Amino acid sequence: MQLRARHIARNVLFNWLGTLANMAVGFFFAPFILHRLGDAAYGVWVLAISVVGYLGLLDLGMQSSVLRFVSKGHTTGDHQASSEALSAALWIRLQLSGVGLLLSAGLAAVFPIWFKVPPALASDARKAILLIGLTTAIAMSFGVASAVLSGLNRYDLQNYVGLTQTAIRVIGIVFALRTGHGIVAIALCELVATIVSSVLLVLTAHRLYPELRVQLKKPKKETLRKLWVYSSYAFLTTIAVQLVYQADNLVVGAFLSATAVTYYAIANSLCRYASGLVGSVGGTFVPAASTYEAAGDTAGLLALYKNGTRATMLVSLPILITLVVRGRTFIGLWMGPQYSQQSGTVLIILCTALFFSFANRTAASVAYGVEKHKTSALWAICEGVANLALSVTLVHWYGIYGVALGTMIPSLIVHLIFWPRYISNLVGLSSFEVIWNVWGPLFLAGVPFAIASYAVSTLPVHNLTVFFLQILATLPVFFLTVALIFRGYVRQTVMPRVRSLLFTRA
Template identity: 35%
Template sequence: MISLRRFTGGVVIGWVSTFLSIAIGLFMSPFLIHHLGEAGYGVWVLVQSTVSYMYFMDLGLRTTVVRFTAKAQARGDHQEVSQVVSAALWLRLWTAAGVMAIALCLSALLPHIFHIPTQYETTARVALVLAATTLSSTLVFSVFTAVLSGIGYFDLLGLLEMVQVTLTSLGLIPILKSGHSIMAMAGWQLCIVLTINIVAAVACFRVCPELRIHLHRPPPELMRSLWSLGLWVLIGNGAGQLILYTDNVVVGIFVTASAVSYYAISAKMVEYVRQIAFSVLKFFMPLASSFRALDQFDRLRQLHVRGTQLVLLVTYPIVITLVIRGDTLLCLWIGDRFSVEATRVLQILAIAAALMLANASVNGIALALDRQKTLAIVTLAEGLANLLLSLILVKHIGVLGVAFGTMIPTIATSLFFWPRYLCKLVHMPTFVYVRDGWLRPVLAMLPFLFVSHWAEMHWQPAKLMGFVLQTMALLPLAVMGAFVVFHREIPKIRIIIAKRRGQAAVN
C-alpha cells in the first residue's frame, strides 16, 4: 500500500532533485568546457551520447516490474513478486553482457566513426568502456529500484537520486583540477553509480524480506507476460533515445568534436526545461488511470487542459528567456565565442521545445487510456524523421541543419497530430483545448515576453549574476499575466480544496 507520506515526500524530493540537477548542470557545463577545452568536452559528450543509445536495451522491463510489483504487493502475493524480479534480473544480466559486447566493438571503431582528435582516441575508447559498465550496472540494479517504486518508496528513491546527481557531478571538480582526464571522470561516475545501486539493492531486500531471487531461465508464460507489457514501452523508450541523443552523434560524425560542444550546451539548456515539465507531470498518469477506470471523462478532460496550462505557465518564462535573451546568457555563462556558435541552435531548439511542451500531457494520458502502441509508433516516426532530416540538412548547413532536423518533426506531431488525437480520446473539441490549454497561457506570457525583449535591447548586464537577478526581477510580469488571465479559476480552486479538506475531516 502506497502511503501518503511517501507519496508526498517523493513529490517534494523530486522537485528538489530536479532543481538541484539543473543548478549543478549550469555550474558544471562551463567548468567542464574551460578545463577540457571545446574538443575535449565534445569527446566527453560523444561518449555519453553513444552509451545512452544503449539504454534502449532496458527492454521496457523497469516499467513492467513496477506494474507487476504494485499489483502483486497489493494482493500480498510475495511469490509472484519474487518470480517477476528473478525473471527480470535474469534477463538484465544477459542484457548487461550484450551492452558490454557492443561497447567493446564500438570502442575499437570509435575514431573511425567520429571526428575525434588523435590525442583523444585512447582516452575516448577507455571512457566509452567505463561508461558502458556504468550503464550495465544500472540496468541490472534497476530491477531493485523498480521494486521500490512499485511498493511506493518514492522518498527513498528520490534521496538516492539526489545523492547520485550531486556526487557524480561535483566529484569531477577535484578530478579535473588535479589534472586527470576523461578516463578518470568516467571511472568516478562508475564508482558512485555502482555504490548507489548496491545501496538500493540492500534497501530493497530490507523492505521486502520475503523477496527471493532465483537466477534460472524464467518459464515461457512469464516471459510472454513480461514481453507483452514491455514491447511498446521498449519501442517508445528507444524512440525517445533516438530523439534525445541522435543530434550529438550526427554532429560528431559529420562536423567536428568542437561543434558537438556548441550543440550539446544548447540541447542541455532545453533539456532542463523538459526536466521541469516532467517534474510537474510525472504523477499525472496515475490520476488519469483512476479517472479512466471510473469512466470520469469530465475529470480526464479537465486534467488534460489543466495539466497543459500548468506546464506552459511554469516553463514558458524559461523558453522565452532562452529565445530572446539566449545570446546574452551564453555570452555571460560560457563566453563570447561560444555564444556566436551556439545562440541560433539554442533558439531553434527552444522553439521546438515550446511546441513539444504544448502537448506535454500526452504520455500520461495515452498510457492511462491504453494507447501505448500509438504513443510508441508516433514517437518512433518522429525519431526516425529527426534522424533522416538531420543527416540531410547537416551536409548543407552544418550544425543548424541538425537543429532544424529536430524542430521540423516536432512541429508535425505537436501541431497536427497529438492535439486532435488526444482530444478525440477524451471526447473534447480540439478548438476548446487549443483555446484553453494553449492560447490562454500564451496570452498570459505576453507581458513577460515584451519586457524581456525590452531588457535585451536596453538593459544589458555585466555579469551572469546580474542576468539572473534581472530575470528574477522580470518574473513578476509572468505571474501578473497568469493572474489576469486565470483569476476566475482561483475561487474554483479554493472551493475544490475546501471540499477535499471537509471530506478528509469527515473520513
C-alpha cells in the first residue's frame, strides 16, 4: 500500500510538473509572440487554433476508453483484450483523421470569409489552418500511445515526452519569429514537434507493453460497443468544453474583428492557465472516489468530497482573487498597458464564474469516479449551448464584454443550482451544507486576502518581479485566516500526524 501511495504521489508530481511547465511557457511566450506578430496576426492565429480545435471532437472520447481497457487488460494479463481495444481505437482514429484533413481544407477555404481577417493575412491564415489540421490529425492518430502510458500509470514518461515536445516547439517558434517569419512558420513548428513526440510515444508504449499487438482491420462489433458505451458521455463533456473554451474566440472573430480576439484571448488564456492548475488537483480524486464507492465506504466518499473541495479551493481562491483585484495591473505588466482595461474587464467577468466552477471540481471527480457522470455531461452540454447562444446575442450590445457575460451566466446557473443539489445525492450532504459548511469557510477566508490585495494594489509597481513580491507578501493573510477558521481540524488532525511523523523519524 505504501509503495502504491508513493507511485500515485509520483504521478501527481509529474502531472504538476507538466502542467506548470506548459503554464510557464504560455505565460512567458505569449507576450513574445504577440509583440512579434502584432494584434491582427496574433488574433488570426488564435482564431485558427480555435477553429481547428473543434476537430478534436472527432476523438469521440476514445482516449478515455483506451486508458481504461489497456489498464484493465495489463493488470489482469488479458493482453488480447488490450490489443483489441487499442487496435479498434486506432482504426477509428485513422479514419477520423482523414475526415479531419478534409474538414481542415474546407475550413481553410472559408476562414477569411467567415471571420474578419485582414486581406494581407488571408493566404497565411489558410496555410496555417492546413498545417494545424495536419498536426491535429497526427496527434489524434498516435495519441492512443499516450493513452497506453496513462493506462500503465507511467505519467512520468508521458510528461517527459510532453516536455520534449514543448522544448522543440519553443525553440522552433523563437527562431522562426526572430528571423521574421509569421503564423505559417509557427504552425510548421507545431507540426514538427508533434511528429517527434508521436514517434517517442509509440516507441515508449511498445517498450513498456510489448505484448500489445496492433491490427489495422475492422474491429469486432462487441469491441466497438464496449468502447462507445464507456466513451459516449466523455464525448459529450468534450463537446461542452469546446463550446465553453473555444466558441468565445470564434464569436469575437466572427462579429467583431481579429484584433478584438487578441484582447479577449489574453483574459481567456489566464483563465485556462488557472483551470489547468486546479484541474491537476481535482483529477487525482477520480480513482479515489472509485475505490470508496466499490468498497461501499460512504463515509470515506463524503470525506473525500469535503477535503478535496477544500484543497481545490485552497489552491484556486488566491489565484482568482488576485486576478479579479489586480488583473488589470498584471495584464498591463505582462502584455502591455494598452490591453489593461478591456482584457482586464473581460478577466473579471470570466473569473466570477470560475469561483464556483472550481468549487465544484471535486464534485465532478466524484461523479466520474462512481460512474454517475451521465447527468452532469448533459448539463455541461446545456451550459455550452447556452454559452454560445448568449454570447452571439450579447456581442451585438456589449462587444467582447457581452461574450464574457454569455460565458459567465450559464456557468453560474449550473454551478450554483445543479452541482450542489447533484453532489448532495451522491455523498449524502444537503445543498445547504454544501454551500454553508464546505464552500462557506473558504470563501470567508478569502475576504481578508481580497482586502489586503486591494490595499497593496495602491502601491506603485513597475515590473512583474515587484508584482509577484507583493502577491507573496499578502498570501500569508489568506493561509493564516484558513488556519484560524479550521483551527479545530488543525489541532485535532494535522498536528497529531505531524508529531507522529517527527517522533517516528526520531
